Amino acid sequence: MSDGVVVDSIDVAYGDLQVLWDVSLEVSTDDTIVALVGPNGAGKTTLLKAMSGLLRPTAGSIQLFGTYSATLSPSQIVRQGFVHVPEARNLFTEMSVEENLQMGAYTRRDSYEETLAEVYETFPVLEERAEQAAGTLSGGEQQMLAIGRGLMAKPRILALDELSVGLAPQLTQRVFEKVDQLSDDITILLTEQHVNEALGLAERALLLENGRIIATGTGEELLDSAHIRDAYLRA
Numbered sequence: 001m002s003d004g005v006v007v008d009s010i011d012v013a014y015g016d017l018q019v020l021w022d023v024s025l026e027v028s029t030d031d032t033i034v035a036l037v038g039p040n041g042a043g044k045t046t047l048l049k050a051m052s053g054l055l056r057p058t059a060g061s062i063q064l065f066g067t068y069s070a071t072l073s074p075s076q077i078v079r080q081g082f083v084h085v086p087e088a089r090n091l092f093t094e095m096s097v098e099e100n101l102q103m104g105a106y107t108r109r110d111s112y113e114e115t116l117a118e119v120y121e122t123f124p125v126l127e128e129r130a131e132q133a134a135g136t137l138s139g140g141e142q143q144m145l146a147i148g149r150g151l152m153a154k155p156r157i158l159a160l161d162e163l164s165v166g167l168a169p170q171l172t173q174r175v176f177e178k179v180d181q182l183s184d185d186i187t188i189l190l191t192e193q194h195v196n197e198a199l200g201l202a203e204r205a206l207l208l209e210n211g212r213i214i215a216t217g218t219g220e221e222l223l224d225s226a227h228i229r230d231a232y233l234r235a
Contacts, residue, residue, distance in 0.1 A: 024213065093135030115152055116152070143175050144175065160191070
């Protein structure tokens with residue numbers, strides 16, 4: 001599959017601490033939402049960092065749109081069309097909303113005004129807050145800004161890491177609704193601890209536990225699995 005990301009049997013470690021073992025997955029631009037679910041510490045963020053070039057696998061390989069990622073820098077991976085929005089959001093808090101969006105467009109200056117208009121159409125509150133310092137936004141607004149900044153790079157696949165962290169349930173629902181809308185136009189790779197919400201949105205899903213993929217299927221199939229229900233969905 002050249003029109004997407006192919007992760008082939010990768011191991012990833014932080015020094016002597018191995019976090020991922022023999023992980024494989026594919027995400028195509030024909031997909032809508034692919035959910036990567038699992039508990040905190042399972043390795044979901046580590047996997048996204050490997051896919052975005054921030055970590056290098058110690059074994060296995062990753063191809064992005066037909067090119068092996070080992071030959072690409074993180075900025076080149078963004079230009080290829082894979083954009084990672086991290087859990088921490090990493091906003092420039094002293095800069096304005098629009099200045100943060102400008103930073104997201106550093107690889108795609110050719111269509112800046114058009115893309116900015118699209119982001120404002122998707123997240124009208126960002127246009128209302130355009131001159132406001134990013135650090136003064138609410139948690140939900142900051143998450144929308146982080147996603148908007150990712151969209152400024154015109155991704156083909158947008159990887160969203162732990163969208164719901166730090167958000168109240170009502171704000172979490174709003175953000176998930178926006179993600180569902182975005183999937184009409186681009187492929188979303190979503191990592192999330194809120195398993196029920198993520199699988200409810202997902203076309204395809206993978207369960208990562210203790211650094212290994214232990215189940216795959218449609219979102220509905222994983223929601224119906226006894227393991228998911230017992231481990232993650234008990235009241």
